[in-house]
Amino acid sequence: MAAGCCRLLSLLLLLCEICFSLPVERHENLREDKCGYQSCHATKASMLNVHLVPHTHDDVGWLKTVDQYFYGDRNDIQHAGVQYILDSVVEELQKNPDRRFIYVETAFFYRWWRRQSSDMQRTVKQLVNQGRLEFVNGGWCMSDEATTHYSAVVDQMTMGLRFLNQTFGPCGRPRVAWHIDPFGHAREHASMFAQMGYDGFFFGRVDYQDRSRRMRAKEQELLWRASDSISPPLADLFTGILPNGYNPPEGFCWDQSCDDPPIKDDPDLEDYNVNDVVERFLNIAKSQSLVYKSNHIIMTMGSDFQYENANLWYKNLDKLIRYVNARQSNGSRVNVLYSTPSCYLQELHRANLSWALKTDDFFPYADDAHDFWTGYFSSRPALKRYERLSNSNLQTCNQLEVLGGQASTSGPFGQGDSLTLRRAMAVAQHHDAVSGTEKQHVANDYARRLANGWQRCQVVVSNSLAALSGSTAERVYCNSLNISVCPITESSKKFSVNVFNPLARPVSWPVRLPVNGTTYVVADANGKAVDCEVIPISGTTRDVRRNRGFAVNELLFRVRAPPLGFSTYSVSLLQDGPPLASTGYHVPKSIWNKYLRVTFDPTTGLLSGLDNLETKQSIGLTQNFYWYNASDGNNSNSNQPSGAYIFRPNSSTPFVISKTAKTETIQTSVMQEVRQWFAPWASQVVRLHTDSRVLELEWTVGPIPIDDDLGKEVITRLDTDIKSSGIFFTDSNGREVLQRKKDFRPTWNLKQSEPIAGNYYPINSRAFIKDDKDQLTVVTDRSQGGGSIQNGSLEIMLHRRLLYDDVRGVAEPLNETSDVFPEGLVVRGRLLLSLDHPASAADTHRPLAEEAVLQPLLTFTEGHLHPNTRLEFSGLQAALPPAVHLLTLSQWDDKSVLLRLEHQFQSWESKANSQPVTADLQKLFSTLEVTGVSELNLSANQWKEEMKRFDWRPQAVEKQMKKSLEDPSMWEVTLRPMEIRTFLLRANLR
Numbered sequence: 001m002a003a004g005c006c007r008l009l010s011l012l013l014l015l016c017e018i019c020f021s022l023p024v025e026r027h028e029n030l031r032e033d034k035c036g037y038q039s040c041h042a043t044k045a046s047m048l049n050v051h052l053v054p055h056t057h058d059d060v061g062w063l064k065t066v067d068q069y070f071y072g073d074r075n076d077i078q079h080a081g082v083q084y085i086l087d088s089v090v091e092e093l094q095k096n097p098d099r100r101f102i103y104v105e106t107a108f109f110y111r112w113w114r115r116q117s118s119d120m121q122r123t124v125k126q127l128v129n130q131g132r133l134e135f136v137n138g139g140w141c142m143s144d145e146a147t148t149h150y151s152a153v154v155d156q157m158t159m160g161l162r163f164l165n166q167t168f169g170p171c172g173r174p175r176v177a178w179h180i181d182p183f184g185h186a187r188e189h190a191s192m193f194a195q196m197g198y199d200g201f202f203f204g205r206v207d208y209q210d211r212s213r214r215m216r217a218k219e220q221e222l223l224w225r226a227s228d229s230i231s232p233p234l235a236d237l238f239t240g241i242l243p244n245g246y247n248p249p250e251g252f253c254w255d256q257s258c259d260d261p262p263i264k265d266d267p268d269l270e271d272y273n274v275n276d277v278v279e280r281f282l283n284i285a286k287s288q289s290l291v292y293k294s295n296h297i298i299m300t301m302g303s304d305f306q307y308e309n310a311n312l313w314y315k316n317l318d319k320l321i322r323y324v325n326a327r328q329s330n331g332s333r334v335n336v337l338y339s340t341p342s343c344y345l346q347e348l349h350r351a352n353l354s355w356a357l358k359t360d361d362f363f364p365y366a367d368d369a370h371d372f373w374t375g376y377f378s379s380r381p382a383l384k385r386y387e388r389l390s391n392s393n394l395q396t397c398n399q400l401e402v403l404g405g406q407a408s409t410s411g412p413f414g415q416g417d418s419l420t421l422r423r424a425m426a427v428a429q430h431h432d433a434v435s436g437t438e439k440q441h442v443a444n445d446y447a448r449r450l451a452n453g454w455q456r457c458q459v460v461v462s463n464s465l466a467a468l469s470g471s472t473a474e475r476v477y478c479n480s481l482n483i484s485v486c487p488i489t490e491s492s493k494k495f496s497v498n499v500f501n502p503l504a505r506p507v508s509w510p511v512r513l514p515v516n517g518t519t520y521v522v523a524d525a526n527g528k529a530v531d532c533e534v535i536p537i538s539g540t541t542r543d544v545r546r547n548r549g550f551a552v553n554e555l556l557f558r559v560r561a562p563p564l565g566f567s568t569y570s571v572s573l574l575q576d577g578p579p580l581a582s583t584g585y586h587v588p589k590s591i592w593n594k595y596l597r598v599t600f601d602p603t604t605g606l607l608s609g610l611d612n613l614e615t616k617q618s619i620g621l622t623q624n625f626y627w628y629n630a631s632d633g634n635n636s637n638s639n640q641p642s643g644a645y646i647f648r649p650n651s652s653t654p655f656v657i658s659k660t661a662k663t664e665t666i667q668t669s670v671m672q673e674v675r676q677w678f679a680p681w682a683s684q685v686v687r688l689h690t691d692s693r694v695l696e697l698e699w700t701v702g703p704i705p706i707d708d709d710l711g712k713e714v715i716t717r718l719d720t721d722i723k724s725s726g727i728f729f730t731d732s733n734g735r736e737v738l739q740r741k742k743d744f745r746p747t748w749n750l751k752q753s754e755p756i757a758g759n760y761y762p763i764n765s766r767a768f769i770k771d772d773k774d775q776l777t778v779v780t781d782r783s784q785g786g787g788s789i790q791n792g793s794l795e796i797m798l799h800r801r802l803l804y805d806d807v808r809g810v811a812e813p814l815n816e817t818s819d820v821f822p823e824g825l826v827v828r829g830r831l832l833l834s835l836d837h838p839a840s841a842a843d844t845h846r847p848l849a850e851e852a853v854l855q856p857l858l859t860f861t862e863g864h865l866h867p868n869t870r871l872e873f874s875g876l877q878a879a880l881p882p883a884v885h886l887l888t889l890s891q892w893d894d895k896s897v898l899l900r901l902e903h904q905f906q907s908w909e910s911k912a913n914s915q916p917v918t919a920d921l922q923k924l925f926s927t928l929e930v931t932g933v934s935e936l937n938l939s940a941n942q943w944k945e946e947m948k949r950f951d952w953r954p955q956a957v958e959k960q961m962k963k964s965l966e967d968p969s970m971w972e973v974t975l976r977p978m979e980i981r982t983f984l985l986r987a988n989l990r
């Protein structure tokens with residue numbers, strides 16, 4: 001891609017030179033090229049204008065893999081071939097300059113573009129420059145909104161939009177965000193889209209009750225104020241709900257996949273139907289105009305993978321426009337035109353109306369009384385975790401690519417790249433990828449892409465660490481440490497561990513390595529001995545790892561690593577020996593460190609309380625594991641089964657897996673843990689690290705038994721005496737926190753019809769309950785669904801296994817097995833709990849969630865390191881303050897580096913940290929000399945100073961335009977709460 005873009009750049013320069021020296025009439029010719037808002041067809045002010053938007057919805061993987069969809073392979077599964085769609089549309093667009101088409105998914109467009117001749121590329125550029133082919137949304141994919149983390153969404157948008165800018169320049173920059181299919185909409189997505197410079201946002205799916213109220217109130221178009229911390233209008237986004245999801249109105253689908261009658265307009269032939277078609281269309285247009293505010297309405301003329309034979313659509317649309325508009329001479333007041341979402345948006349903007357203001361989000365989404373799309377919040381928990389971990393690996397890879405310089409991609413360990421993983425991550429953000437709503441073979445394909453990407457990145461990491469440390473000793477990666485598998489630590493008598501910390505502040509971190517010996521010496525980078533302990537590996541872990549490892553013990557110690565840097569620890573075996581005997585089987589009444597005390601009920605073995613010893617807070621806390629039996633569809637109210645998308649328990653009372661836990665206790669100087677065993681398929685470790693303010697709950701669930709022919713949805717529930725009054729809080733895509741209230745929606749009077757599923761919300765990184773005194777926060781390691789059904793209680797869905805398809809298209813029950821787990825997938829994860837005062841809880845959970853998302857990367861080296869090896873390194877001159885998150889540091893091109901700095905606190909969250917902070921870009925990095933800086937929008941496809949968005953007027957609320965503080969110098973940048981600032985730095989290694 002890099003080489004291609006250089007060529008393109010010189011081509012553009014050439015074009016510019018030519019255009020300045022051209023004679024005047026040629027110049028005129030070029031000026032006819034108008035894209036974007038300038039290329040919209042005229043409308044008629046005194047009429048109802050119907051904007052027809054020809055479009056295709058191309059899933060970046062769902063029933064088929066992304067490449068099967070591209071080529072049109074496996075049409076036995078679903079007839080769909082994106083390459084043919086683009087071939088056909090481009091040909092049809094050339095036949096009539098009035099025709100329009102929008103394209104959305106850059107993952108597909110990119111695949112198609114690189115296989116086109118330069119003639120064809122020129123033709124397509126012309127179509128784009130004339131606004132006949134317009135990109136909307138333009139990310140690599142149309143991301144899921146419930147299960148994605150903002151960091152990965154920003155990356156995937158950046159990648160797609162960068163390709164469009166490089167290929168088409170300003171005419172390739174989408175003006176409108178377009179999420180017609182995602183199953184519910186996150187406020188943080190709207191906030192990101194606003195900061196990416198979009199003028200508006202359209203989507204198709206909204207709760208059926210919400211929609212019917214909005215139709216009556218003409219509030220299907222609204223102004224979304226998507227941040228409570230960023231000053232308006234920076235995070236305001238005009239939002240439109242489309243009339244038919246994203247389908248054409250009934251009777252007007254002219255794709256080869258549809259059966260609607262074509263327009264038969266030769267009066268000499270049989271079945272002449274022009275009058276009938278026009279009448280039906282006018283009726284639909286009129287009734288649609290009753291539920292929207294302006295004299296413009298939009299119709300989406302297309303659907304899933306349509307336009308493979310675009311002639312069918314366009315031939316009939318040409319006629320529709322001709323015959324409907326012909327009625328105007330007989331007094332019809334309806335004007336129909338080819339349009340795009342941005343042309344429609346422009347008319348709404350010109351209408352100069354005021355719009356309802358919305359500050360909450362669009363979760364959960366229900367399309368009927370018993371059809372809540374809240375199952376996919378948790379579907380495929382292993383894929384969800386792998387995707388989150390892959391994001392951490394990608395950020396580390398990006399950072400080390402920058403810090404190691406050119407040697408990173410081509411060095412002692414060969415050629416590596418970050419692009420493969422970046423692409424795999426971008427594809428994984430699709431709304432049928434990390435969401436868990438794809439077929440099994442497609443889920444496998446996403447995971448395989450991530451694994452390939454990580455292999456390419458490992459070369460980058462190894463090369464970079466070699467450059468930074470001066471040691472070219474081979475580095476070993478252990479990707480299965482969560483189940484205590486790591487051949488080098490298991491067998492070696494002497495090895496070293498490099499801990500790379502991707503955060504901009506120092507981090508200390510417990511590590512746990514599989515070993516066979518009983519006594520080890522661990523030394524830090526200064527040669528100082530580090531406290532360590534050896535404990536026996538648990539039976540559960542042995543069960544899960546199966547024959548993938550043989551270590552009998554685990555070595556525990558705590559590591560520290562400097563900001564954006566590494567530290568190296570050496571480990572030597574002192575003594576082999578027989579396996580250690582387990583410590584105690586009794587249930588201790590409590591375990592504690594200097595910050596927390598966790599108490600247990602000695603008769604049940606369950607948690608019974610949590611105390612914060614520093615703040616003298618104390619809550620009752622019981623926790624256990626339960627399952628809901630999945631509805632199988634045979635039910636008097638509705639025949640909706642639970643499935644990949646839908647959560648529908650057949651009873652509101654969950655079944656307890658076991659009322660008591662068998663326990664085993666391990667107490668050491670570095671960590672104490674109580675291992676709880678509930679059933680052969682459910683266990684947990686309650687763990688307290690010595691230097692930590694956090695209680696760790698490591699759960700292991702599966703294979704979920706289905707021998708009773710019932711699908712099951714497994715939850716863990718924390719029941720406390722916190723007086724939460726039916727309220728709990730969840731994050732939106734890992735950023736701002738939103739309040740949720742039981743059986744309540746902020747913008748309409750909810751008729752609750754599913755007491756559990758209708759109270760579930762996505763949890764991307766954290767959820768909490770609180771009262772005046774206490775806040776219990778749970779930080780998760782992946783996206784999950786959860787709810788607070790009883791006061792003081794918080795439940796999180798961990799794993800689901802279902803026997804029926806839920807009739808939303810995937811046509812497979814969510815019943816995951818694998819080669820290692822043919823009897824059903826086993827999943828392991830962690831919940832991190834903290835108990836704080838509500839006023840200062842964010843000071844704990846913000847950094848905690850940051851550490852959970854970007855984890856230290858461990859690499860291992862056998863034997864002694866060369867004495868000249870550099871054992872410690874930091875890429876920063878100094879740690880950044882806790883409010884600042886280093887969101888992006890990645891190589892942009894040969895000379896520049898993309899940097900994003902984020903203020904990670906909301907404006908109301910913390911006395912100490914919700915303050916503006918300032919960083920000096922020139923004094924940030926220890927090894928990079930920064931010689932220039934330009935600020936960009938969030939998606940890095942437009943210079944900040946060129947960013948200009950439509951201004952929208954909200955109803956009622958006054959817009960408070962805060963004058964932004966000017967930065968004192970070009971190098972010093974100020975970040976206000978929840979602000980992300982994006983910079984392109986010109987930088988060289990010092």
Ligand SMILES: *[C@@H]1O[C@H](CO)[C@@H](O)[C@H](O)[C@H]1NC(C)=O
Pocket residue numbers: 490491516550551552
């Ligand atoms: C570790 O010990 C176990 C049990 O004694 C043995 O099966 C295994 O092969 C040993 N692993 C190594 C790498 O020595």
Ligand SMILES: *[C@@H]1O[C@H](CO)[C@@H](O)[C@H](O)[C@H]1NC(C)=O
Pocket residue numbers: 009012165166167168169936940941942943
């Ligand atoms: C957009 O791409 C052009 C080349 O097509 C490049 O000159 C320009 O810098 C890019 N804009 C941004 C914001 O990266």
Ligand SMILES: [Zn+2]
Pocket residue numbers: 057058059181182431
């Ligand atoms: Zn879709």
